[in-house]
Amino acid sequence: MTPKMMRLVSAMALGSAVACGGGGNSASTPTSPTGSNIAPVTVPPNTVLATDNNQFNPTTLTVTKGTQVTFTFGTISHNVIFSAASGVPANIDVVANTSVTRTFSSVGSFGFDCTLHSGMHGTVVVN
Numbered sequence: 001m002t003p004k005m006m007r008l009v010s011a012m013a014l015g016s017a018v019a020c021g022g023g024g025n026s027a028s029t030p031t032s033p034t035g036s037n038i039a040p041v042t043v044p045p046n047t048v049l050a051t052d053n054n055q056f057n058p059t060t061l062t063v064t065k066g067t068q069v070t071f072t073f074g075t076i077s078h079n080v081i082f083s084a085a086s087g088v089p090a091n092i093d094v095v096a097n098t099s100v101t102r103t104f105s106s107v108g109s110f111g112f113d114c115t116l117h118s119g120m121h122g123t124v125v126v127n
């Protein structure tokens with residue numbers, strides 16, 4: 001390798017190091033761990049995950065009146081059956097691999113269950 005090439009190679013190495021070094025700010029996203037042995041999962045705002053571990057995450061979501069909440073379903077089928085309450089949104093039939101939104105237009109505490117999996121219960125609190 002000629003000295004000229006050496007300079008070229010080291011210049012390229014330096015260039016790529018600079019290109020990769022920008023920022024140095026590894027994006028860390030807040031997580032919402034639920035159960036004791038569940039890996040932390042990032043849950044977007046105003047979203048309830050119906051997880052493949054047969055849990056709702058978070059189990060209690062607090063929103064303001066008029067918020068549209070997204071229920072996101074993975075590969076395991078679940079439904080969302082709300083307890084009877086004034087202003088409760090419509091139930092969500094058994095689905096998988098999709099997201100369904102419901103608008104909470106009334107103040108209150110709205111419990112819901114997945115009737116396919118015992119103990120799979122969540123609550124949306126609307127203020």
Ligand SMILES: [Cu+2]
Nearest residue numbers: 078114116117
């Ligand atoms: Cu379920």
